[in-house]
Amino acid sequence: MSKFQNLVRNHNLMCQYKAGRRNKVGERYFEEFRTFFWERPQTTFDLVHNANIATRRAQERRHNRTPPLTYEEVSLM
Numbered sequence: 001m002s003k004f005q006n007l008v009r010n011h012n013l014m015c016q017y018k019a020g021r022r023n024k025v026g027e028r029y030f031e032e033f034r035t036f037f038w039e040r041p042q043t044t045f046d047l048v049h050n051a052n053i054a055t056r057r058a059q060e061r062r063h064n065r066t067p068p069l070t071y072e073e074v075s076l077m
Helices: 002-017 024-033 043-062 071-076
Strands: none
Touching: 002 024
16 A cells, blocks of 8 residues: 555544544544644744744844835836
8 A cells, every 4th residue: 555545544544433433543543633742832942933033034124125215216217
């Protein structure tokens, strides 16, 4: 079987387990994924990293602003 077919089979077994049909694979994946491990709490590193990115982007926006056109530049258009 291909990796994709295994993934589909395991997904279906997990759904069957959730619906009441018990099996080992379904139980294993259901228990693993029901915890929402991808929604882990942010660490101190994550908080500092996100703050640094936000600060850097704000500085870039302020620095890269083009000055408004002067009256002469507008009238030449």
